[in-house]
Amino acid sequence: MNFVIVLVALLGSVWLLAVVEGWTTTGRLRPAAPLLSGLAHLGRESIVPRTPDRVFFETAPVLLLIVAVLGAAVLPLAPTLVIADLATGALFINAALAYVLVALIMAGWGPNGAYAMIGGWRFLGQLIAYAMLIVMPITAVAMRAESLVTTVIVGSQDGLWNIVYQPLGFVLFFIAAMALAFRAPFDLPTAPGELGGGVDAEYTGVRLGVLRLARLTLVITLASATTVFYLGGWHGPLLPPWAWSLIKTLAVAVSMLLAGRYLPRIREADLMRWCWTLGIPLALLNIIVVGLLVLVVP
Amino acid sequence: MYAQAFFVAVFGLAAIGFGVVVFRTSSMVRSALALLFSQTAVGCMFLAMQTEFLGVLQIMMMATEMSIMAIFMVMFMMDPGGMGGMDMTHQKRFSIGAGVVAAGVAIVVAFWADWGPVTAEAPDAAMQTRALGIELLGRSMLIFETAGVTILTAMIAATAVAIPVQTTANSADKEDTE
Numbered sequence: 001m002n003f004v005i006v007l008v009a010l011l012g013s014v015w016l017l018a019v020v021e022g023w024t025t026t027g028r029l030r031p032a033a034p035l036l037s038g039l040a041h042l043g044r045e046s047i048v049p050r051t052p053d054r055v056f057f058e059t060a061p062v063l064l065l066i067v068a069v070l071g072a073a074v075l076p077l078a079p080t081l082v083i084a085d086l087a088t089g090a091l092f093i094n095a096a097l098a099y100v101l102v103a104l105i106m107a108g109w110g111p112n113g114a115y116a117m118i119g120g121w122r123f124l125g126q127l128i129a130y131a132m133l134i135v136m137p138i139t140a141v142a143m144r145a146e147s148l149v150t151t152v153i154v155g156s157q158d159g160l161w162n163i164v165y166q167p168l169g170f171v172l173f174f175i176a177a178m179a180l181a182f183r184a185p186f187d188l189p190t191a192p193g194e195l196g197g198g199v200d201a202e203y204t205g206v207r208l209g210v211l212r213l214a215r216l217t218l219v220i221t222l223a224s225a226t227t228v229f230y231l232g233g234w235h236g237p238l239l240p241p242w243a244w245s246l247i248k249t250l251a252v253a254v255s256m257l258l259a260g261r262y263l264p265r266i267r268e269a270d271l272m273r274w275c276w277t278l279g280i281p282l283a284l285l286n287i288i289v290v291g292l293l294v295l296v297v298p
Numbered sequence: 299m300y301a302q303a304f305f306v307a308v309f310g311l312a313a314i315g316f317g318v319v320v321f322r323t324s325s326m327v328r329s330a331l332a333l334l335f336s337q338t339a340v341g342c343m344f345l346a347m348q349t350e351f352l353g354v355l356q357i358m359m360m361a362t363e364m365s366i367m368a369i370f371m372v373m374f375m376m377d378p379g380g381m382g383g384m385d386m387t388h389q390k391r392f393s394i395g396a397g398v399v400a401a402g403v404a405i406v407v408a409f410w411a412d413w414g415p416v417t418a419e420a421p422d423a424a425m426q427t428r429a430l431g432i433e434l435l436g437r438s439m440l441i442f443e444t445a446g447v448t449i450l451t452a453m454i455a456a457t458a459v460a461i462p463v464q465t466t467a468n469s470a471d472k473e474d475t476e
Contacts (some may be wrong), residue, residue, distance in 0.1 A: 051381070053325065087423030095358035102334065102361050105368065109327045113378075114306045119469065124369055265361060 003083050008176035008179065009246060010072055014216045017253050021216075024261060038209055046205025049111045056110030060199075061207050065214035066104035071221040076151050078241035084093040089150035090142050092224055094135060097180060101127045104182075104189055104199055107211070111202030119198025123189040127269050130186075131274040133176035137169035140290040141229045152254050154233030161232040165293070168286040170230045172279060177222040177256070179271070181215070184260030188268055200254055223253035305346035313339035321387075324380030330368035334360055350423035351430055 018034035048057065074089040076082035086092050101123060106174075108120015142148050144165065145156035165172045179186040190198040203211055227233055229249040234241030236248075266274075316336035320329050344353030357426035375386070408454075421429070430470040434442060 051377075053328065055328070056331075086350065086354075087427060088351050091351070091358065092354050095354045095361075098358050098361035101329065101365050105327070106331070106363055121369060121372075124365055127365075131362065147424070150422070 002081055005081060006072065006077060006083050008067070008172060009077060009242075009284050010069065010217060010220060012251075013246065013253070015214065015221045016250060017216055017220060017257070020254055021257055024257060037195060038213070041104075041209030041212075042206055044205040046207055047202075049113060052112050052202075056106040058110075059112055059201065059206075060103050060107035061210040061214060063106065064100060065210060067099040067103065068214055068217040068221050071134060072158060072217075072224060073130065074150050075221070075224045075228050076154060076233060077170040079151060081242055082151060085149060085151055089185040090138050090148040090149050090153065090229075093150075094138070097134075097221075101173075102179060103214075103268075107199040107203070108189070113202045115195045115197065115201045116199050119189040119191065120202070122198070122268060123182065126182070126186065126188055126271065129272045130157075130176040130179035133172045133275060133279045133283055136280070136287060137176075138171045138229060140166055140283075140287045143287070143290050143294055146184055150228055154235070157232040158235060161234075161235070162230040166230075166286055166290050168282060169290070172283050173229065174226060174252075175279075176257075176275075178259065179192050179220050179224060181219045181256070183256055185220060185263040185265050186271065187260075187265060191265065193233045194265070217255050220249065223256065224249045224272050227250045300350075302346060306343055309339045309342040309346055313337075313343065320345075324377070324384065326375050326378040326380065327368050328380070328460040330364055330371055334364035337364065348420040348423075349426065350447065351427045 015034050019029070019031055021034050023029050043051060048054075071093050073083040074086055074092050076085070084092075104123040105120045108116045108118070108123070110116075143164055144162065145153040147153065147156075157165075180191050188198075190200050195201070200208065200211060224245070227245060231252070233248075233249045234245045236244035239247075313336045316332045318341060319332035320336065323329050325334065331375050340352045341356035341360065344350075344356055349354075377384040377386075378384075420426075
C-alpha cells in the first residue's frame with residue numbers, strides 16, 4: 001500500500017513541477033500541458049540513429065527512471081509512510097543515485113552521436129566534482145542522528161531542523177543535489193544551445209518522454225532527500241505529516257528551478273575547481289563543527 | 299531459507315553472465331559496463347545474504363569506479379566502440395588453461411574447506427553496521443588508514459607525473475587554456 005501511495009505522490013509532484021516549469025518559462029499557467037506533451041511524445045515517431053549501441057540506447061531512459069524511483073523508496077513522507085525503511089537508508093540513496101551516472105553514460109554512448117557522447121562523458125567529470133559534496137554533508141547528518149535510517153534522521157530534527165543545526169551542510173548539499181539532477185546552472189550533459197541537447201539530442205518520441213519524466217522524478221527525489229535530511233521531513237504544525245513532506249519537497253524543487261533560471265551555466269573546469277578547492281574543505285569543516293556540537297551540546 | 303538460496307543463485311548466475319559478456323564484446327564501454335553490472339549483481343548477492351551495509355556499499359562503489367574505468371578504456375584503446383572488428387585477445391590457449399585450473403582450484407577449496415558452524419540467525423542490519431564501524435575504528439584501523447594514505451600518495455604521485463613539465467614553448471598554450 002505504501003508503495004502505491006508514494007508512487008502516486010511522486011507522480012503528482014512531478015506533474016506539479018512540470019506545470020510550474022511551464023509557467024516560469026512561458027508565463028502561462030496550463031495544468032494540462034504536461035499530460036498533453038506526454039501524449040504527444042507517445043504519438044511522435046521514435047527515431048533510432050544509425051549504428052547505435054541498441055542495448056544502451058534502449059536501457060538508458062528506463063534505468064534513469066528506475067534509479068530516481070529507487071532513491072525515493074527510502075525517503076519517508078510520514079513516520080510510517082515509506083516504501084523501505086532500510087537500516088542503511090542514507091547510504092542506499094547514494095547507491096541508487098550513483099546509477100544516474102551510468103544511465104547518462106549509456107544515453108551518451110548509445111546513440112552513436114558526437115554531442116550525446118560529449119554530454120555523457122561530461123557528466124562523469126561533473127560527478128567527480130559533486131560526489132563528495134553529496135556524501136560528506138550526509139555523513140554530518142547521520143552523525144547528528146547517530147543512525148543511517150531515514151526515519152530516525154527525521155526524528156532527530158524534532159525541535160531543531162538540520163538547516164539551522166548545520167546550515168553549511170545544507171548549502172553544500174543543495175548545490176550538489178542540483179548538480180546531480182543536472183539542472184541549470186549545472187546542465188552540462190544536456191547544455192541546450194551549446195551541445196544541441198547533449199544526451200537528449202538523439203532521443204525522440206516515447207524514449208524522450210521517458211527521459212523527461214525521469215529527469216523531473218530525479219529532481220523530486222533530490223528535493224525530497226533535502227527535505228528529509230535538512231528541513232525536518234514531516235515535522236510541522238496543524239497539517240498532517242505527509243502534507244508537510246509534500247509542501248517542503250515541492251518548495252525545494254521549485255527553488256531549484258528558480259535558482260537555475262537566474263544563473264548562467266557554469267564551466268566544467270570551474271565547477272571542478274570550486275567543488276574541490278572550496279566545497280570539500282567546507283564539507284570537512286561542517287563535519288568537524290557538527291562533531292563538536294554533537295559531543296559538547298547535550 | 300529457500301527464497302534466500304534462490305536469490306543468491308539468481309544474482310550469482312547474473313554476475314557470471316555479465317562476467318562472460320565482458321569478454322564476449324569488443325566494445326570497450328559495453329565491456330566496462332558489463333563488469334559494472336556483474337559487480338552490482340555481487341552486491342545484490344550480499345543483500346540476499348542479509349549483509350545490507352556491504353551490499354549497498356558494493357553497489358554504490360562499483361557504479362563510479364567502473365564508469366571511470368570505461369572512460370580510460372575509451373581513451374587508451376584503438377577501437378573503443380568495437381566497430382572496427384579488431385581482435386583484442388591474445389594468448390588464448392594459455393588463458394583458457396589458466397582459467398580452467400583457477401576455477402577448479404576455487405571449487406575444490408570451496409568444497410573442502412572447513413567453513414565452521416553456520417550462523418542460525420544473522421544479526422539485524424543496524425547491528426551489523428555498528429559492528430562494522432567499531433571494527434573499522436578499532437582493530438582494523440591501522441590497516442585501513444595505511445591503505446588509505448598509500449592510495450592517496452599514489453594518486454598525488456600519478457597526478458604529479460601527468461602534469462607536463464612547463465617550458466617556454468608550451469607556457470603560452472597553458473595560459474590560453476586557463
